Amino acid sequence: MSKGQGRKQAILGLIMVSPSFLLLLIVVVLPIAQSFVVSLREESGGIGLGRYAYLFEDKGMRDNLIFTLRITLVSCALVLAVSYAMALYMRFSDGRLVDWIRRTYMIPLFIPGVIATYGLMNLLGNHGWLSRFLLVFGIELPRIIFDQKGIIIANLWFNIPFATMLLSSAMAGIPASVIESARDVGAGKLAIFFRVIFPLSFKTFLVALTFVFMGVIGSFTAPFLLGPNAPQMLGVSMEQIFGVFREREQAAALAFFTFLLCSALGYFYIRSMAQEEASRS
Amino acid sequence: MGWYFRAVGTRRIVEFLLLTAFVAFFAGPLLNLAVLAFSGQWSYPDLLPHQWSLKWWSFVLSKDDIAKSIGLSFLIAAIVTALSIVICIPAAYAFARIRFPLKRFFLFSFLLTHAFPKMGLYVSIAVLFYRLGLMNTLLGVVLIHMINVLMFMTWIPTAAFRNVHAAQEESARDVGATPFRVFRSITLPMAMPGILVASVFTFLNSLDEAQGTFLVGIPDYKTMPIVMYSIISDFPSSAGAVFSIILTAPTILLLLAAQRLVSADVMASGFQVK
Numbered sequence: 070m071s072k073g074q075g076r077k078q079a080i081l082g083l084i085m086v087s088p089s090f091l092l093l094l095i096v097v098v099l100p101i102a103q104s105f106v107v108s109l110r111e112e113s114g115g116i117g118l119g120r121y122a123y124l125f126e127d128k129g130m131r132d133n134l135i136f137t138l139r140i141t142l143v144s145c146a147l148v149l150a151v152s153y154a155m156a157l158y159m160r161f162s163d164g165r166l167v168d169w170i171r172r173t174y175m176i177p178l179f180i181p182g183v184i185a186t187y188g189l190m191n192l193l194g195n196h197g198w199l200s201r202f203l204l205v206f207g208i209e210l211p212r213i214i215f216d217q218k219g220i221i222i223a224n225l226w227f228n229i230p231f232a233t234m235l236l237s238s239a240m241a242g243i244p245a246s247v248i249e250s251a252r253d254v255g256a257g258k259l260a261i262f263f264r265v266i267f268p269l270s271f272k273t274f275l276v277a278l279t280f281v282f283m284g285v286i287g288s289f290t291a292p293f294l295l296g297p298n299a300p301q302m303l304g305v306s307m308e309q310i311f312g313v314f315r316e317r318e319q320a321a322a323l324a325f326f327t328f329l330l331c332s333a334l335g336y337f338y339i340r341s342m343a344q345e346e347a348s349r350s
Numbered sequence: 351m352g353w354y355f356r357a358v359g360t361r362r363i364v365e366f367l368l369l370t371a372f373v374a375f376f377a378g379p380l381l382n383l384a385v386l387a388f389s390g391q392w393s394y395p396d397l398l399p400h401q402w403s404l405k406w407w408s409f410v411l412s413k414d415d416i417a418k419s420i421g422l423s424f425l426i427a428a429i430v431t432a433l434s435i436v437i438c439i440p441a442a443y444a445f446a447r448i449r450f451p452l453k454r455f456f457l458f459s460f461l462l463t464h465a466f467p468k469m470g471l472y473v474s475i476a477v478l479f480y481r482l483g484l485m486n487t488l489l490g491v492v493l494i495h496m497i498n499v500l501m502f503m504t505w506i507p508t509a510a511f512r513n514v515h516a517a518q519e520e521s522a523r524d525v526g527a528t529p530f531r532v533f534r535s536i537t538l539p540m541a542m543p544g545i546l547v548a549s550v551f552t553f554l555n556s557l558d559e560a561q562g563t564f565l566v567g568i569p570d571y572k573t574m575p576i577v578m579y580s581i582i583s584d585f586p587s588s589a590g591a592v593f594s595i596i597l598t599a600p601t602i603l604l605l606l607a608a609q610r611l612v613s614a615d616v617m618a619s620g621f622q623v624k
Contacts, residue, residue: 075449082450085440089504090456092437096475096497097462103481104474155372166369175612177376179551179601181558183575183582184594188379191386191587196394198382204395226376238618280464280621287467289561290575294582304469308565311473321477324470335465343458 101328108322120322129299136300140217141285144224148281149274151225152232157266159233160240177230182290189223190214190295214295220302223291228284232277239273240266272341279338283331303327380598386591406588416577416593423573424600426488427556430495434552438503439545443537445504446511457508460501464621471497472562479566491571494562499552502620506551509619510544511537543611548620550608554601 111119124130159171177185192198193213200210213219243266251261267274292302301309303323311320328335386392390403410416444450445457475494476485484490514537522532560575567576574597581590605612 078448079450082444082448082453085444085448086450086456088437089441089500090459092493092496093459093462093500096493096500097466097471100471100474100478101466104477107477166366170369170373174376175614175617176605178617179554179605180380181560181575181578181597181601183558183560183578184383184598185379187578187582187590187594188383190582191591192379192382198378198385198397201395201397205397226379230376234614235618235621238614241615276621283464283467287469287471289469289564294579304467304561307469307473308561311476312565312568317477317480320473324473324477327467327470331465331467339458339461339465342461343454347454 101325104321105325107318108325110318112318120319121326123319124323124326130306132300133303133306136217137286137303140220140224140302141282144221144228144285145278145281147221147225148228148232149278152229152236152277153274155229155233156236156240157262159237160243174230175234177226178234182227183294185226186223186291186294189219189226193219193222215297217297219295220292223295224281224285224288227288227291228281231284232281235273235277235280236270239270243269272345275341276338279334282334286327286331383591383594386588387595389588392588406586406592410589410592410596415572416581419572419574419577420596422571423557423575426491426495426571426573427553429488429492430499430556431549431553433492434496434499434503435545435549438500438548439507442504442507443511443533445508447537460504463497463501468498469561472565475562476565485566486568486570488571491563491567491573494566495556495559497562498555498559503548503552506548506616506620507541507545509616510541513544514540544616544619546608547611547616550604550612551617551620554604557597557600 108120109116109118111117113119124134155174159167159174190197193210194200195212195214197210197214203210211218213222247269248261248265251265256264287304288302289304289308292305293308296302296305307320307323307327310316310323385399387406388402388404389399390401390405392399392401441456445453472494475497479485479490484493518540519532519536522536523529527535557573558575559573560579563571563573563576564579567573574593578590578593578597581593
């Protein structure tokens with residue numbers, strides 16, 4: 070390739086990426102930067118961290134924060150445990166039932182969040198379907214909807230298929246020969262999992278963790294529709310501060326604070342992707 | 351019973367029970383809505399409605415704002431899909447085939463759309479849109495829908511273009527095809543499945559988007575999920591169930607049509623580098 074042609078390619082490439090990159094600047098980078106600037110505006114008119122101090126000083130806000138973190142951690146642990154088990158199971162089992170699940174488990178990914186939430190509300194609610202079924206056996210259903218249990222269950226519903234999808238595509242990338250040779254040298258099932266499968270799918274595991282964590286912490290629909298009135302998840306509280314109380318500066322501060330909460334994971338996610346790409350090319 | 355369990359094997363039975371629980375967990379809520387939508391009277395604690403009816407269908411369809419929201423949702427989803435194809439596919443081709451400076455930086459910059467919690471990002475955008483006067487405008491709603499799709503709409507097609515063997519393009523060029531011709535009759539058709547999956551996913555994503563629209567589109571841009579929010583609080587559950595089916599129908603239809611193309615591998619390429 071001649072030098073002139075190389076430069077022509079470089080310009081062409083830059084032109085082709087620039088529209089989407091520009092859009093990215095407008096809808097992601099710019100809003101984040103300016104929400105930080107806005108959040109520094111104090112109620113008194115000066116500049117300072119007062120809006121952030123409020124997040125910790127206000128009892129209600131503090132409860133919301135702890136509530137959100139607890140739900141996020143519990144959801145992440147449950148989602149990843151079930152998804153890992155499902156991905157492993159789908160990789161190493163055969164049979165009609167498994168085939169059938171393999172073909173259908175991704176459907177919830179495409180179901181609108183509002184609908185799934187509404188379905189769960191009807192199914193698990195006070196006089197819902199599940200309580201009617203359990204009544205036949207004389208069991209009384211505990212309160213699930215308008216409670217943190219409901220939010221966690223909805224999180225499982227939304228996130229398990231997604232995490233399973235990522236993990237099972239990682240499992241598919243592990244060559245059968247590697248597992249067989251481990252088996253040949255006498256490794257047991259547990260040893261194969263911890264020495265071979267887990268290390269080889271660890272990166273995807275972390276990617277899945279990142280997505281689930283951010284998905285739950287930034288969720289709105291499920292906690293809005295089936296969560297308790299107080300304490301609230303941060304997503305609901307943010308919407309309220311912005312839409313109902315119209316305190317844009319406070320909403321911006323809360324938004325930026327959630328970015329900080331997730332920044333370690335976000336950084337890790339981008340870095341590991343970049344490493345992967347570097348080792349590939 | 352004991353002999354039966356031993357004959358089949360306890361393991362297989364536990365396996366079967368666990369899988370059934372898994373399936374019931376995911377199918378239950380949807381099945382419940384399907385039953386509700388066709389129920390006339392269903393009093394507690396009956397397991398099934400004792401009267402089936404279509405009356406909620408005519409009720410829902412006769413509401414003006416509901417019919418309007420369906421049209422609006424499809425319009426927005428179509429605009430979002432078309433725009434993101436125009437914007438993202440050239441970028442995807444460039445990432446897969448063209449050498450240019452800072453390529454990796456540009457490729458990974460798209461990760462930013464998924465590196466922040468959604469509601470926080472939406473609120474930040476709403477604060478910005480408020481200043482720019484984009485609140486309650488079509489442009490504002492379309493832009494907020496595009497955030498979610500920007501990454502996989504670029505990455506899935508990038509992976510698809512990369513999977514087209516350069517040798518095939520070269521041999522076409524050897525027999526005298528122009529670069530454009532090569533793209534149109536070799537590269538594009540071979541990358542088409544990936545592009546289609548990304549487009550279908552984009553369309554559905556836009557149809558389903560609720561939280562961002564709720565923040566910036568109120569009160570004029572009430573898409574289907576937004577109307578659903580108010581139906582849930584204002585109407586009996588059967589009405590909500592009917593509207594749920596209307597909202598989910600396009601998803602099911604598009605999925606059935608694209609069924610052969612949607613695989614974990616293709617989808618996963620939209621969220622991580624493989």
